[in-house]
Amino acid sequence: MEISGKTRVCGIIGDPVEHSLSPAMHNAAFQELNLDFVYVVFRVRKDELREAIVGAKSLAIRGLNVTMPHKNAVMKYLDEIESTARAIGAVNTILNDKGRLIGYDTDGIGALKALEENGISLNGKKLLLLGAGGAGKAIAFHGAQEVEELKILNRTTQKAKDLAEVLRKKFGKKIDGNSLSAKTMKKELEDTDILVNATSVGMHPKDDQSLVDASWLRPDLCVMDIVYNPIETKLAKDAKSVGAKVVSGVEMLVYQGAASFEIWTDHPAPVKVMRQAILRKLSELGVHH
Ligand SMILES: NC(=O)c1ccc[n+]([C@@H]2O[C@H](COP(=O)([O-])OP(=O)(O)OC[C@H]3O[C@@H](n4cnc5c(N)ncnc54)[C@H](OP(=O)(O)O)[C@@H]3O)[C@@H](O)[C@H]2O)c1
Known part of the structure; x- marks a missing residue:
C-alpha cells in the first residue's frame, strides 16, 4: 500500500488497544477495493479523550472506531449521534463528515x-x-x-x-x-x-x-x-x-467492521476478505478453534 498526500486516515481509539484485530481487517478491505485509505491504532488515555477527538477533527481523520473505555464518554464530544446509538448510550464508530463528527454503534x-x-x-x-x-x-x-x-x-x-x-x-x-x-x-x-x-x-x-x-x-x-x-x-x-x-463471534466482529467500513467509504464491504484477515490475525496470535 502506498501512502500518498491524499490518503484518508481511519483508526481505532481505546486503552488498551494494541491487540486490536481491526487494523488487519480494515487495511485488507481497503487494499481489496484499491481505496486510498489507511487504518491505524491510537492509544488514547481516559483523560486525553477530548483532545484526541478535537485533534481528529483538525487532522481531518475520516473515521474512528471507539473501544473501551471510551464508548460512552466520547458521545459528549460529537456533533451528532445516530438515534439507536444514543439510546444504547455507546458509540463504536465515528464518521468525520466534512468536519461534523457523527457517532454510530455498529455492534x-x-x-x-x-x-x-x-x-x-x-x-x-x-x-x-x-x-x-x-x-x-x-x-x-x-x-x-x-x-x-x-x-x-x-x-x-x-x-x-x-x-x-x-x-x-x-x-x-x-x-x-x-x-x-x-x-x-x-x-x-x-x-x-x-x-x-x-x-x-x-x-x-x-x-x-x-x-x-x-x-x-x-x-x-x-x-x-x-x-x-x-x-x-x-x-x-x-x-x-x-x-x-x-x-461464531468472529462473524459479529466481521459484520460490525463491515458496517463501519461502509459508513466511512460508501463502498460495500468485502466481507470475505475481512473475515480472512481476522482469522489470519487470530491464528498469528495463537487463537484457534
Ligand atoms: N464478536 C464481537 O464483535 C464482539 C463485540 C463486542 C464484545 N464482544 C465480546 O463480548 C463479551 C462481552 O463484552 P462487553 O463489551 O459487553 O463487556 P461488558 O460491558 O463488560 O459486559 C460483560 C457482560 O458479561 C457478564 N459477565 C461477566 N462475567 C460473568 C460471569 N462470570 N458470569 C455471568 N456473567 C458474566 C456481565 O454481567 P454483569 O452485568 O453482571 O457484570 C455483563 O453482562 C466479551 O467477551 C467481548 O470480547 C464481542
Whole structure:
C-alpha cells in the first residue's frame, strides 16, 4: 500500500488497544477495493479523550472506531449521534463528515447481520439473550425491533430488568429481564428459537466455561456466541455437538467492521476478505478453534 498526500486516515481509539484485530481487517478491505485509505491504532488515555477527538477533527481523520473505555464518554464530544446509538448510550464508530463528527454503534447491527447472513432470521422469533453489558445492550436494542419476544438474563439481575423495561416501553413487545440462574436459563431455553451469549463467559483463558449446560441444548436451536477468543467456545462446541446451528463471534466482529467500513467509504464491504484477515490475525496470535 502506498501512502500518498491524499490518503484518508481511519483508526481505532481505546486503552488498551494494541491487540486490536481491526487494523488487519480494515487495511485488507481497503487494499481489496484499491481505496486510498489507511487504518491505524491510537492509544488514547481516559483523560486525553477530548483532545484526541478535537485533534481528529483538525487532522481531518475520516473515521474512528471507539473501544473501551471510551464508548460512552466520547458521545459528549460529537456533533451528532445516530438515534439507536444514543439510546444504547455507546458509540463504536465515528464518521468525520466534512468536519461534523457523527457517532454510530455498529455492534448491534453487526450481530444481527451475522445471524441474518448465516441464514437466521429474527423476525417472529423468540430470542434469549445472556448478558446486559455493552454488547448485550446493543444486541438487545437492535434485536428488539425484529423479534416477537425477547428475554434478557444477566448476572446483575437489575441491569437485565432495567434494560427490558426501557425496550418494552419503546417497542411494546413481550420483553422481560431476569436473573442468569441455571433454573431460569433451563426454563427459558425450552421455548427459545435463538440463544445469544453476550457475556464474556467462555473467553480465553477460561475456555472451558459455559453458562449453558449442554443437556439444555436442542438441534432446532440457533446459537450465537459473541466471544471470539477462542473462535469456537465451549458453548459453540456443545451446540454443534447436538446439531444446533451455530454462529461464531468472529462473524459479529466481521459484520460490525463491515458496517463501519461502509459508513466511512460508501463502498460495500468485502466481507470475505475481512473475515480472512481476522482469522489470519487470530491464528498469528495463537487463537484457534
Ligand atoms: N464478536 C464481537 O464483535 C464482539 C463485540 C463486542 C464484545 N464482544 C465480546 O463480548 C463479551 C462481552 O463484552 P462487553 O463489551 O459487553 O463487556 P461488558 O460491558 O463488560 O459486559 C460483560 C457482560 O458479561 C457478564 N459477565 C461477566 N462475567 C460473568 C460471569 N462470570 N458470569 C455471568 N456473567 C458474566 C456481565 O454481567 P454483569 O452485568 O453482571 O457484570 C455483563 O453482562 C466479551 O467477551 C467481548 O470480547 C464481542
